[in-house]
Amino acid sequence: xxxxxxxxxxxxxxxxxxxxxxxxxxxxxxxxxxxxxxxxxxxxxxxxxxxxxxxxxxxxxxxxxxxxxxxxxxxxxxxxxxxxxxxxxxxxxxxxxxxxxxxxxxxxxxxxxxxxxxxxxxxxxxxxxxxxxxxxxxxxxxxxxxxxxxxxxxxxxxxxxxxxxxxxxxxxxxxxxxxxxxxxxxxxxxxxxxxxxxxxxxxxxxxxxxxxxxxxxxxxxxxxxxxxxxxxxxxxxxxxxxxxxx
Amino acid sequence: xxxxxxxxxxxxxxxxxxxxxxxxxxxxxxxxxxxxxxxxxxxxxxxxxxxxxxxxxxxxxxxxxxxxxxxxxxxxxxxxxxxxxxxxxxxxxxxxxxxxxxxxxxxxxxxxxxxxxxxxxxxxxxxxxxxxxxxxxxxxxxxxxxxxxxxxxxxxxxxxxxxxxxxxxxxxxxxxxxxxxxxxxxxxxxxxxxxxxxxxxxxxxx
Numbered sequence: 001x002x003x004x005x006x007x008x009x010x011x012x013x014x015x016x017x018x019x020x021x022x023x024x025x026x027x028x029x030x031x032x033x034x035x036x037x038x039x040x041x042x043x044x045x046x047x048x049x050x051x052x053x054x055x056x057x058x059x060x061x062x063x064x065x066x067x068x069x070x071x072x073x074x075x076x077x078x079x080x081x082x083x084x085x086x087x088x089x090x091x092x093x094x095x096x097x098x099x100x101x102x103x104x105x106x107x108x109x110x111x112x113x114x115x116x117x118x119x120x121x122x123x124x125x126x127x128x129x130x131x132x133x134x135x136x137x138x139x140x141x142x143x144x145x146x147x148x149x150x151x152x153x154x155x156x157x158x159x160x161x162x163x164x165x166x167x168x169x170x171x172x173x174x175x176x177x178x179x180x181x182x183x184x185x186x187x188x189x190x191x192x193x194x195x196x197x198x199x200x201x202x203x204x205x206x207x208x209x210x211x212x213x214x215x216x217x218x219x220x221x222x223x224x225x226x227x228x229x230x231x232x233x234x235x236x237x238x239x240x241x242x243x244x245x246x
Numbered sequence: 247x248x249x250x251x252x253x254x255x256x257x258x259x260x261x262x263x264x265x266x267x268x269x270x271x272x273x274x275x276x277x278x279x280x281x282x283x284x285x286x287x288x289x290x291x292x293x294x295x296x297x298x299x300x301x302x303x304x305x306x307x308x309x310x311x312x313x314x315x316x317x318x319x320x321x322x323x324x325x326x327x328x329x330x331x332x333x334x335x336x337x338x339x340x341x342x343x344x345x346x347x348x349x350x351x352x353x354x355x356x357x358x359x360x361x362x363x364x365x366x367x368x369x370x371x372x373x374x375x376x377x378x379x380x381x382x383x384x385x386x387x388x389x390x391x392x393x394x395x396x397x398x399x400x401x402x403x404x405x406x407x408x409x410x411x412x413x414x415x416x417x418x419x420x421x422x423x424x425x426x427x428x429x430x431x432x433x434x435x436x437x438x439x440x441x442x443x444x445x446x447x448x449x450x451x452x
Contacts, residue, residue, distance in 0.1 A: 007329050007330075007331060008329070012451075013253065013451060013452075014252065014253065015451075017252045017253055017255055018253075018255050018256045018388070018389050019255065019256065019257070019388040019389065020388065021387070021388055021389065023388060026258075026386070026388070028385050028386030029258075029386045029387070029388060030304075030386075031303040031304035031305055031307075031386070031441075031442060032303050032304070032309065032384065032385075032386030032387055032441050032442070033304075033386075033387075033388075033441070033442060034391070034441060034442055034446055034447075034449055035304075035442055035443065035446060036418075036446055036448075036449075038449050038450060038451035039412060039413060039448060039449070039450050039451065040450070040451040041409060041412065041450050041451065041452050042369060043369065043452065044366070044368050044369045044374065044408075044409075045319075045325055045329070045330050045332075045366050045367070045368075045369075046317070046319075046325075046366060046374070046377070046379050046394075047379070047452045048329055049317075049325040049327035049329050049330050050317065050327060050344075051317065051326070051327075051342055051343065051344035052326070052327060052328075052342075057279050058277075058279070059277060059278045059279070062277060068276060069274075069276055087251065088251075089250055089251050089252070089253065090249075090250070090251075091249070091251060100266050100267055101266060102262065102263070102265040102266025102267070103265075110262045110265060110272075111265060111272065111273075111274055112261075112262040112264065112265050112272040112273065113272065113273035113351075114261060114262070114311075114351070115262060126265075126269070126274065126276045127265055127266075128265050128266045128269055128276060130266075130277075164257075164259065164260065164262075164263070164266055166259075166266060166267060170329075171329075172317045172379055172381070172452075173392075173452040175315070175381050175390060176253070176254065176256060176390070177256065177257065177258075177259045177263075177383055177390060178254055178255060178256055178257045179257040179258075179260075193257060193258060193388075194257070196388060197255045197257075198255075201252070202252065202255040203255070205252065205254055205255060206254070206255055206257070227254045228251045228252065228253050228254045229253065229254070230253055
């Protein structure tokens with residue numbers, strides 16, 4: 001990367017687009033949400049920098065969930081591609097962002113020692129993958145569409161089918177974890193976790209669209225899911241840090 | 247505000263965050279290279295420290311499914327990132343400054359093996375006291391919580407730190423101090439995080 005990388009602040013986070021810490025219909029949030037207001041900081045180097053990841057750290061099948069845990073055959077379920085662009089608030093591509101994903105298998109069962117749901121484990125499906133965005137901010141992975149699953153919130157709550165996403169961008173203050181849902185799923189409107197998001201507009205940003213143009217005939221369907229991270233403001237720090245490039 | 251894209255909404259990491267971010271903790275092996283809680287290599291410069299603690303919920307119960315990431319400067323006080331142009335402070339090729347840890351499913355204890363960071367220049371040109379930036383996610387946490395760990399034995403630097411001094415409630419500053427203890431040859435800083443209630447840790451909107 002270039003040496004003249006500017007020390008630029010990020011636009012502030014607009015909390016109206018996010019779920020509040022305390023969302024009582026999602027019961028676990030009641031005892032795990034701070035009661036005090038967050039203290040707002042203006043950015044320093046601590047917030048505008050972040051770890052840099054390299055392609056050498058990732059394996060060749062890390063972004064292929066259909067094959068990266070296959071032992072004696074293929075996993076069972078609906079074969080899909082999930083792809084899209086990671087951009088910042090100004091529409092600029094976020095390059096070299098680390099995208100990590102995890103999910104349940106086709107029956108809604110997670111490969112996790114704490115998951116006791118009676119739907120079976122798929123011996124050929126692990127359920128996690130990771131990749132770096134390219135110079136256009138593009139990412140793409142292949143997987144099995146996850147199934148919905150029941151959870152202990154209200155006694156008959158079910159999560160819609162979803163894939164968890166984690167993004168590490170250019171600044172530690174861009175760090176984000178979210179969940180991707182599937183277009184047309186009737187459980188979406190009933191989910192206390194998703195419905196804790198403040199506005200309908202923000203909820204819509206979490207729903208991937210069926211993308212038949214990118215489907216591979218006689219092989220797999222595709223979903224398109226774009227993500228937006230916080231953007232860098234055009235102005236630099238008012239008082240440049242000591243030794244900063246002029 | 248036209249032509250301004252809203253940030254993708256946050257969602258909880260959920261109870262199975264380990265599958266994606268720390269598959270060993272979930273109970274299986276899949277990637278050749280795994281990210282971990284060890285930030286040091288043999289050649290890394292600086293004083294070795296262990297940072298250890300527990301996260302508590304509003305009832306005082308340990309949060310046993312938390313995932314924490316750390317981001318910190320090297321021993322000279324410089325971040326391994328091109329936006330850090332503090333040319334007077336050397337980079338350390340053997341130190342990335344980032345790690346990821348999970349609390350133990352039984353005890354709730356988490357830990358990092360790292361080095362004590364140097365002082366980084368703040369936005370006003372004055373030095374910030376040595377600190378680690380922590381980011382905390384778990385089931386029940388809808389948006390990741392940012393906090394800073396400062397070192398209780400850096401009293402003079404802490405007293406001048408621009409961020410600590412932003413906290414109007416002086417007593418709350420103490421929630422960001424990690425306390426040093428010696429266990430044989432191991433230097434441990436203990437840092438407990440309280441999500442809610444009495445002695446609630448200060449969290450930042452960064």
